[in-house]
Amino acid sequence: MDAGVAYFPTHDALGPAALARLVEERGHRWLMWAEHTHIPASRETPWGDIAGAPPLPRKYARTYDPFVASAYALSVTSALRVGTGVALVAQRDPITTAKEVASLDHLSGGRFDFGVGAGWNREEMADHGIDPRTRMRRLREYVLAMKAIWTQHEASFHGEFVSFDRIWSDPKPMQRPHPPILVGGAGPTVLHRVLEYGDGWMPNHGPGIIERIVELRERADRPIEVVVMGAPSGDVDVLSAYENAGVDRVLFWIPSGRRSVVERKLDHIEATMAELHDRPA
Template identity: 80%
Template sequence: MDAGVAYFPTHDGLGPAELARLVEERGHRWLLWAEHTHIPASRESPWGGREGAPPLPRKYARTYDPFVASAYALAATQNLRVGTGIALVPQRDPIVTAKEVASLDHLSGGRFEFGVGAGWNREEMDNHGVDPRTRMKRMREHVLAMKAIWTHHEASFHGDFVNFDRIWSDPKPLQKPHPPILVGGNGPTVLDRVLEYGDAWMPNHASGVLERIGELRERADRPIEVVVMGPDLEPSLLERYEQAGADRVLFWLPSGRRSVVEAELDRVERVMYELHDVGIG
């Protein structure tokens, strides 16, 4: 099991290019960004959709666009894989997003990873003209439409939310057939989405994920990676994920200055060293 990091790229923290260089220099292979276009001031939706959740951290309203952040990070590195963790695709135009993903992947030499999710903030969706009740269906159509654009010279798509006839959109992604699609989510039907159009499942660390890894493996008819987002830095927990078949864990870095980020990277590296090189069982 490998490890990478995730980050809210805020304007008052370590910048995307500097962070990417630091992460690559320290030997990590993955860096994913969070996305929120804005946070409605009403704050009616509880954080993560969880009743009784604590107040939303300020970083949620202060993030750079993840595709802009990815451009800076990819240009500043040679081997680091960079992407979204997650892009809120129901709130995005699929034709524009397909162009952004393909452009970043092509310019970076095939180093982009596309994490997708439906979101939890209902007021944010409303402000984008997205009915929260249809967000899962929208996400499905948006992803399938983007796949058509990436894999066909003349792409067409017809659905309830996305419709276009015979379009040209180049360049195509360098990775074939397209960059990995990491489907985020922990809901009861998430594995159906992963199996239909994903290359990986990227759940948040939560109860039940360990057992569902086995369910995914039993149902899948092709290799599907499991990427666990935000587990605690506890060797015993990470060992359970490794034994359950998780391929990768991603640890959230604090959105702060270099010294703050480096201190957390030190913690991550100590725990992963204990897990892999010393052994805990």
């Protein structure tokens, strides 16, 4: 099991390029960004759509666009894989997003990972003109439409929310047929989405994940990567359980702060992973 980091790239913390250089220099292989275009000040939807959730951290409203952050990170690194963890696809135009993903992947030599999700903040979706009740259907359809754009010279797609006939959109992604699509979420129907259009499953750390990994492996007819987001950086027993369950990668959240804050967290993560790898098999 390998490890990477996830980050809210805020304007008042270590920037995307500096962070990417630091993460690559220290031997990490993955860097994933959170996405929120904005946070409605009403704050009617609880954080994570969970009743009784604590107040939302300020970083949620202060993030750079993850595709812009990715461009900065990819331009100053040579081996680091960079991606979205997750892009709120239901709030995005699929033709424009397909172009952004393909451009980043092509310019980086095939180092972009595309984490996708439907989102949880209902007011944020509504500000984009999206009915939250349609977000799962939109996520599915937008991903399928983007796949058509990436894999067809003259792409066509006709669905409930997006429809186009015979479009040209180059460059195509460097990775074939397209960058890995990591489906986020841990709701009751998420494995259906993973199996239909995902290359991997990227749930948040939490109860029941290991049991659902077993279910995923039993149902899948192809290799599907499992990436656990927000793994506890100081709990070797939990990480060992994930490794034994066949998790391919864990992602640790790095605090949005100055370089010294980030480096302290990286020290902690690396010590934890070293302890895990030193355990007897």
